[in-house]
Amino acid sequence: MHRTTNTNAMLLLRHCRCLTRVGLLKTQRVQLLQGVALPVAVCSSHRGHKSGQYQRSHGPNWRHALAGLLAGTGAVLAYGLHHSQTEQAATTIVQPIAPASSLPIYTQDEVTKHRSVEEGVWVTYKGSVYDITEFVSMHPGGDKILLAAGGALEPFWALYAVHSQDHVLEILSEYKVGELSAEDRRMQQSVKSTDPYSTDPERHPALRINSLKPFNAEPPAEILSDNYITPSAIFFKRNHLPVPQVDPKSYRLQVEGVPGGAPLSLSLEELKTCFPKHTVTATLQCAGNRRSEMNKVKQVKGLNWGIAAISNATWSGARLKDVLLAAGYMPEVVRQTSHVQFEGLDSDVTGTTYGASIPLNKAVSEEGDVLLAYQMNGEDLPADHGYPVRVVVPGTVGARNVKWLGKIIVSEEESSSHWQQNDYKGFSPATDWDTVDFKSAPAIQELPIQSAITQPAEGAVVERSAEEVTVKGYAWSGGGREVVRVDVSLDGGRTWQVAQLQSSEKGQVPAPSPPPGRAWAWKLWELTAPLPPAAQELEIVCKAVDNSYNMQPDSVAPIWNLRGVLSNAWHRVKVTVKEDEEEQKLL
């Protein structure tokens, strides 16, 4: 799916490019900027910023916008906007761009003076100088583009590999205004741009990669349900930034903000030895799991996950509750509406770390089972999963299970991070990027009931002679709500059969039923049913029910949302029934 979507988007871009061969001189662009009220970029994470506000926005707020760029499809959309705006201008002012050789030479000092919309926003790339003032409001990653203002693009593009595409260079070329002086070019080349992803770990070749930098990948669906406990190597990976290199010897976990308590700093050894080790089997799911099905309805912004951005593992570590008590947590002192914020050690070029928060009541509940985990499936956490320490918040969306944990802060406020405030929230299908108000929706915490079919795969062929078909899949619900039933249909949802549920590895004694509200792990399920006579095609559908009797919605369109999260409609797979040759002859 990912490839298909990108191909379509590329075709669209090529079409736009044909219409915009004719560019503008810089002065004309400035006139355009002043004379035309530019629409705010559709994909900016910070909507409502006027160009005049750019400088004032250089506070912590704009840093959170950094995450927006990671949404590859959104970027493509924004580049589309860039082109349509250029096209609009081109119809009124048609004048060929001056050839490169006739452009002036600038020194780095001159470039450095252009760091604001008022003064113009200039950048350099491979020895050329570009005035991107006009592009700033169209930049898919929002105004974080101003980080590069007055300097080189290379280190930023190294961080966000989405820029390594031909059409990005093509867009850039239209803004070229000069060449960098020979001396400054030599200086620049001596500062080698390093790839912050160069120290990322090796990954299992079976993984299906959605984005390489940062690394985002899921296992093939058909092997996902082979194990009740997903092997760590194929457990889905969802990184927002480069994997940080953490030295376990010098590692410290900071705990702050506990009312009436004192800041606490723990070594890895202290975390392991001063607190009881607690083990929980918990399923983690990305909010964007099954986003590709929403993309089929209407393009959304985000990684194009299939059905396998979900996995199940056994996690061991200290209870967050115990660590908070050690830091002086007293229930009677802390407001019930407080939050526990987490900061990762993964950061972008500006030093902004990944961050998220959960409600305090989940963090301190005896039955919340929130862990500061240092083991996954009985071994040290793998680098991709947060070595040496990550948060595991059972029943809660993956995004709050902060990896490479550096800091814990008890606060009356939620995390101010981009991912808590302006991402990972659900909206009505009526809400688009022009009308969305991220403040109007709660940050996703518990996830709704979910299930999907892992076998057979879409388009598979079932032999009529087999007489029956076996359907397999997974089912899980957030908030510790236990899956109590999975219904499977072979006829598109007209009639249903109840699948067998499996809550341990096949052949092993099933685990005892978890206490109420603490069913953190998925159930695998399986149904073997006779092939319906005469059917040439089966539309296999599954839907699960949890013990609060929440059901999955029937269809995707009514739950479609602009970020493509919470995609939990009935899962549908079409397979073909192949008649035996003998029978085919008779037909």
Added chain:
Amino acid sequence: MHRTTNTNAMLLLRHCRCLTRVGLLKTQRVQLLQGVALPVAVCSSHRGHKSGQYQRSHGPNWRHALAGLLAGTGAVLAYGLHHSQTEQAATTIVQPIAPASSLPIYTQDEVTKHRSVEEGVWVTYKGSVYDITEFVSMHPGGDKILLAAGGALEPFWALYAVHSQDHVLEILSEYKVGELSAEDRRMQQSVKSTDPYSTDPERHPALRINSLKPFNAEPPAEILSDNYITPSAIFFKRNHLPVPQVDPKSYRLQVEGVPGGAPLSLSLEELKTCFPKHTVTATLQCAGNRRSEMNKVKQVKGLNWGIAAISNATWSGARLKDVLLAAGYMPEVVRQTSHVQFEGLDSDVTGTTYGASIPLNKAVSEEGDVLLAYQMNGEDLPADHGYPVRVVVPGTVGARNVKWLGKIIVSEEESSSHWQQNDYKGFSPATDWDTVDFKSAPAIQELPIQSAITQPAEGAVVERSAEEVTVKGYAWSGGGREVVRVDVSLDGGRTWQVAQLQSSEKGQVPAPSPPPGRAWAWKLWELTAPLPPAAQELEIVCKAVDNSYNMQPDSVAPIWNLRGVLSNAWHRVKVTVKEDEEEQKLL
């Protein structure tokens, strides 16, 4: 809807009766019973009982079957079965029944000897003697019919008013075998049968009655959303048995089974004065709310509720947690998987009381807010709502909010009551009364996300000249999950608009947002939208989302279940747009 369903069922019965005018002599009936393997009654709550097991079943188990009879539609279905079986026999043995005058005279002593299937099951009614042996397995209420064996039917029929129908007498007449002796008739008449419902309280005439004895009624939907706090008089009533008369002076609440504790007995005064008074605004909903929509798909068993078996009130009382602590509850001693059982003071003729249980963790949680309430909306509990004390379990299905509370028992087992074990559970649409295994599904506790449209009503007319339409309704979710959005469609679900939510009385300051997991009260909602041009009919649809982002399923059929519970698909209302006369002339 209720009326329509019953009318249809009556027509069906009349049809059956035409075919079964010819009855059988008793001896022939016995032959039939021995020779033919009778199917188990379709509506019996205790499936799988063979006739030979009737005597053995005289333990606590069969008592729970009593509740089955309250399902009026199920009873009608069973009478249908009776007729089709009689019909089957009639086609082979055609012989007219002897006229009444020629039937023998029996003494009460002789009747009393017939109290089992082996000896025959005889009963008396208004001086006549009936051998109902053959009917036992067809009785809709299960084998509780054996309660009357050897005695008079009158007191049982007085309890279950469903018997006050002509066709019941008609069925009975076919089993007549004699007359009671004159002396015994005189004796029987002197024992006046009393109506156990005669002391039920007066009710508000606006209520729409689903069943009079026991009393079950809902307010008209269009007035339900007029108040954020539903006035007690029109709060939906869901009684399973007659309203008990409880003397507040002699009332005692028994608390038993707390491991390591001692039994506790509390007067009403002690409950009010020895424990802090806690107030909670909580919505209660019957599991069968909106059952009528399931009935439209396929007939289910249960009261034919509309959309108003849900209401919102303010409850005050002692915390259950505090009372359990007073009874010696110690978290470290009690198993986490334990339950807290409740017994009502309402009982049937056998003394079986209404009963239910909730998981212990809900009962003792600081944040569970479970009350032993003695006030509703600031006044003593009304008789219909459990005077003097009821349990209020916020976020949990109405059936566990036991009224007229008599006893609390901490136990490792759930309540053994019919309503916990063999009722109030959800099943797949594929499950029918022949395949249902009540042990396979969990007792409903938390309810799923729900919403419905209270205005306009189905079939209403909207004037084109009004230019806009206002839609109102309620939304609520179980488990303390807060409703965060309601989407409304005017075109059957194709496009959506976001409604305004209301969490207090109109014009009052909205209540502060509840702590996470403690949103016990519904939200009312409203949307005023322009009338779509050219539309002659609007199909208005609503769907709600809670803060775990659970959504309502799109359609009813895939969530249909044999008991008609958990009916929470999108709610749909069709209204007509009336063109202005001027415009109509132009058309």
